[in-house]
Amino acid sequence: MSEIKNAQIEWDPDGQPISGEFGDVYFSKANGLEETRHVFLHHNQLAERFSAIGNTQHFTIAETGFGSGLNFLAAWSLWLESAPESAQLHFVSVEKFPLHKDDLSRALALWPQLRDLAEQLIAAYPVFVGTGFHRLKFMNGRVNLTLIVDDAAAGFAKMLASTHPLFKQSGTKVDAWFLDGFAPSKNPQMWSDDLFECIKCLSKIGTTAATFSAAAIVKNGLVTAGFSVQKVAGFGRKREMVKAVFTAKTETLEPEIFQYRGSFSPYPVPWTINKNKKSFRDKYVVIIGGGLAGCHSARALAERGWQVKILERHAALAQEGSGNPQGVLYAKLSPMEEAQAAFNLTSLQFALNFYSPLWEKIGEMSGVLQLAYKEAEKELHAQLKDKFSNADALVKFVNEDQASEICNTRLKHDGLFFPTAGWINPRKLCAYLVDHPNIQVEYGFNVNTIELANSQWKINSHHEKTETSEVLIIASAKDALHFEQSAHLPIKSIRGQTTFFARTPEAPQLNTVVCAEGYIAPPQNGIFCVGSTFNLKDTETVLRDRDHQTNLENLITYLPEFERAAFDNLDGRVAFRCSLPDYLPCVGALPEVDKFVENFAPLRKNSRAGITTGGSCLPGLYINLGHGARGLAYTPLAAEILASQINDEPLPIPQELVNSLSPARFVIRDLIRSKR
Numbered sequence: 001m002s003e004i005k006n007a008q009i010e011w012d013p014d015g016q017p018i019s020g021e022f023g024d025v026y027f028s029k030a031n032g033l034e035e036t037r038h039v040f041l042h043h044n045q046l047a048e049r050f051s052a053i054g055n056t057q058h059f060t061i062a063e064t065g066f067g068s069g070l071n072f073l074a075a076w077s078l079w080l081e082s083a084p085e086s087a088q089l090h091f092v093s094v095e096k097f098p099l100h101k102d103d104l105s106r107a108l109a110l111w112p113q114l115r116d117l118a119e120q121l122i123a124a125y126p127v128f129v130g131t132g133f134h135r136l137k138f139m140n141g142r143v144n145l146t147l148i149v150d151d152a153a154a155g156f157a158k159m160l161a162s163t164h165p166l167f168k169q170s171g172t173k174v175d176a177w178f179l180d181g182f183a184p185s186k187n188p189q190m191w192s193d194d195l196f197e198c199i200k201c202l203s204k205i206g207t208t209a210a211t212f213s214a215a216a217i218v219k220n221g222l223v224t225a226g227f228s229v230q231k232v233a234g235f236g237r238k239r240e241m242v243k244a245v246f247t248a249k250t251e252t253l254e255p256e257i258f259q260y261r262g263s264f265s266p267y268p269v270p271w272t273i274n275k276n277k278k279s280f281r282d283k284y285v286v287i288i289g290g291g292l293a294g295c296h297s298a299r300a301l302a303e304r305g306w307q308v309k310i311l312e313r314h315a316a317l318a319q320e321g322s323g324n325p326q327g328v329l330y331a332k333l334s335p336m337e338e339a340q341a342a343f344n345l346t347s348l349q350f351a352l353n354f355y356s357p358l359w360e361k362i363g364e365m366s367g368v369l370q371l372a373y374k375e376a377e378k379e380l381h382a383q384l385k386d387k388f389s390n391a392d393a394l395v396k397f398v399n400e401d402q403a404s405e406i407c408n409t410r411l412k413h414d415g416l417f418f419p420t421a422g423w424i425n426p427r428k429l430c431a432y433l434v435d436h437p438n439i440q441v442e443y444g445f446n447v448n449t450i451e452l453a454n455s456q457w458k459i460n461s462h463h464e465k466t467e468t469s470e471v472l473i474i475a476s477a478k479d480a481l482h483f484e485q486s487a488h489l490p491i492k493s494i495r496g497q498t499t500f501f502a503r504t505p506e507a508p509q510l511n512t513v514v515c516a517e518g519y520i521a522p523p524q525n526g527i528f529c530v531g532s533t534f535n536l537k538d539t540e541t542v543l544r545d546r547d548h549q550t551n552l553e554n555l556i557t558y559l560p561e562f563e564r565a566a567f568d569n570l571d572g573r574v575a576f577r578c579s580l581p582d583y584l585p586c587v588g589a590l591p592e593v594d595k596f597v598e599n600f601a602p603l604r605k606n607s608r609a610g611i612t613t614g615g616s617c618l619p620g621l622y623i624n625l626g627h628g629a630r631g632l633a634y635t636p637l638a639a640e641i642l643a644s645q646i647n648d649e650p651l652p653i654p655q656e657l658v659n660s661l662s663p664a665r666f667v668i669r670d671l672i673r674s675k676r
């Protein structure tokens, strides 16, 4: 993640936005929308193609230069007019200089005919903290925007399945390109060879492209990328524009030329490419586990038209890790740029958007205060200042007095305040998630074994019941260790005890969640929930007085006014977090361990060995677990990633971050460390 600059907008006397960076207009006020319709919609034949889309299918548009979002809104509007209600539009757009929200609102106010859609875009428009991906979902996933803040070539390169020449064309494909952005004369850097190389890798036979520009650099770039190019009449007074269709075959390269025996390969080891990836025709999936991970996965696939069956061993949802009455929606921010920092931030932003229309049903958007309660936290908060100083809508730096005022109780520490976060009742959330016509839950189904026969997963219960499905997701948290196919994962189980007590008049009237060494939320139905202890290798399931004591002592340390509270009739709950050694979840296809070990054996001697085979994953078997203490923030995005993989759509995060979540990462690490 690197620093970004917002667009510097100047407004001309007609109220039209002009780019300060490029000295060019974003669109013509007189006819910008008509120009969009002519250049991008008409010349990509979108009306015809949208209406020919099948139920539950998807269509992907990719764009250079999001600007004010006018092209996106025009495509969205046409989608609603032409495509079946159960189909999904993916619109991926790369923007190097995103507009400030105020500028976006002002620019879009010029198009009253798009007001409804513009309001939804403005409401979901993200806070930008460095380069990165933002997946915004509209109309229950009928329309999906992936806004990539980056240079165009760099942003699209992050969508490629791999940078390895043998595999860079093997990922998901775009159906139509909107080559917008400022004209080549004003913005020559964008129209680079690297950009056209990405366009080639992301296109398939029949992919179309349209651009307002007829400049030689654009035309030649498209021809080199494999498009047949045609000049046609431009809009209004513009004489010409270019439309194109991808006709080149995918390159076939001989694997032998990429083998670097005994030396270092300059290309990434392609273990992240799933050799056994399939397209699934039936769109039926079984999910083992009815906690947050299983229910979010179910919802994400149901909204894509999949029929989903959840198998849950209990008589109700969310009875284990997800069973606490109150959980806090939070993530640990980091000044670093490594995978965990990126996933924490991206998943928090996705979750905040996901939950924003649901708060009344599932909890309370009370805000969350994270206190700098010890030296290490103070240092961390100081280090975060550079990165998050302009992100007030996401997180504010507050001093002791401001923090005290926010939570309505005297505090002794400065902190971070997340104004749009809050606490959630996970059981209510799970009930909401499965309340969808495509989702069925079978309770009392305790899965014993799973086996693959004739391309179908047979799922056997302890009581001689079976289910079959071509696609199966394991979302059974730590109990995934009981299945042969996932038993190799280095899953850790961490015991946690929460403490409940009734609010009495002496207890402070908390307005917000407060997190320090533990957390407390405003009371739910008059009961406070204080969390929670952390004990690895502790399997005790009964409540312990000593753990209640720990929770309450911690509470009084960071919220001293609770000293006055009467902690009578303490109650609580014990549950187990499921975690992995790198504290990232496990999301994706499960590896065939023996084949991985065989194919990637050279990594034992050379971690950059020139291997030219992809990874063998178990066909149709996926996993979603390892959400540690952050299930509420992690599971919405994890489900979105998994559903996008299964449904062969553009991914909501960079491929490299997807690789960091891959269930196969542990086999590869073991090989590199000669542990296998």
Ligand SMILES: Cc1cc2nc3c(=O)[nH]c(=O)nc-3n(C[C@H](O)[C@H](O)[C@H](O)COP(=O)(O)OP(=O)(O)OC[C@H]3O[C@@H](n4cnc5c(N)ncnc54)[C@H](O)[C@@H]3O)c2cc1C
Pocket (backbone or CB within 6 Å): 288, 289, 290, 291, 292, 293, 294, 311, 312, 313, 314, 317, 318, 319, 320, 321, 322, 323, 324, 326, 327, 328, 329, 330, 445, 446, 447, 448, 475, 476, 477, 478, 479, 480, 495, 496, 497, 498, 531, 532, 533, 574, 575, 576, 577, 578, 624, 625, 626, 627, 628, 629, 630, 631, 632, 633
């Ligand atoms: C004490 C404590 C406090 C926490 N506080 C927070 C917090 O404040 N904020 C936050 O974001 N996160 C918090 N977490 C973490 C969060 O609760 C978890 O990350 C989340 O619940 C994980 O969801 P899951 O669906 O992966 O697992 P689970 O909720 O455990 O779901 C797994 C499901 O699989 C089912 N299952 C297992 N095996 C089988 C089988 N063989 N057949 C059928 N069904 C099976 C189980 O019955 C269960 O319903 C806390 C966790 C604990 C323990």
